[in-house]
Amino acid sequence: MKSILVSVLFLFAANLLAQEAGKSGELLKNEASKTEIGSVNTKRSDSKKNNNSSGFRNQDNNGFRTNNSQYQWNKEYGYSEVFLRIPEQGFFSVEIGDQFISNNSGKFRFFDLPAGRIPVSIYESGYLLYRTTLNVRNNSRLVLDFFTDKGLFLLDSYPVQGQSYGFDSWNDVWNNPYGNNGGLNYPNVMDNQTFQQFMDTMKNRAWFDDKKMEFINQQGRHAMFTSKQISILVKDLSFDKNKLALAKLLFSKCVDKQNYFLVYDSFDFESSRKELMEYISKL
Incomplete structure (x- = not known):
């Protein structure tokens, strides 16, 4: 009887500490109109045969690199990061500025972003779900969570010093704003x-x-x-x-x-x- 009571109390405590969709962060407004939601992304394709993994930014409709002899060496235009998580099963795509990532892991990490207002669009299997605008600051990392039934939440913003990660685990980036550090790995504490x-x-x-x-x-x-x-x-x-x-x-x-x-x-x-x-x- 005692063991059963302990198990019940443990489960109750675990539920209290568990993450909850929409529990933390600032909800960002969906700027996509009703007619746009559910539309196919004509600029990109989520199909594997057309998926671009070359790393080139400028491509024509055939997927080939366009000729460009204007090299830019060590161009400085600011440095920012955006980390976005989708903790749901499915094949999602996230587009921020001129960067586009598709995967089924639910974790999207964008680096080398310029500072300023940057559009972000979220797709599921190629269909638009959400679109809004992020205000990205130089040398900062925005951390967000997206839920298909609740929206996009800005969890926190952290300074990025020397383009260093500043955390022990990728999951800590999203989990720490919820307070789920278990009392072991403290967030943003200096060694x-x-x-x-x-x-x-x-x-x-x-x-x-x-x-x-x-x-x-x-x-x-x-x-x-x-x-x-x-x-x-x-x-x-x-x-x-x-x-x-x-x-x-x-x-x-x-x-x-x-x-x-x-x-x-x-x-x-x-x-x-x-x-x-x-x-x-x-x-």
């Missing part, structure tokens, strides 16, 4: 070496508390911290009032709040510790 580099940079650029807090706040827009990292950041400040303000600010950015007691030792005065404890207890 020890990167965090030390961050501290060194802050100390070189910001000597006073206000500048340090500004630097940390800017980084915190796109990153999460562990309790130990927050403790180090708070302890680096000179005055307790600033330490308290920073500790309160970073609590929402902490990935292991159960260990936030580590931050208490960063204060010089007991009154500051008590105030932080009271602040957290009311959240």
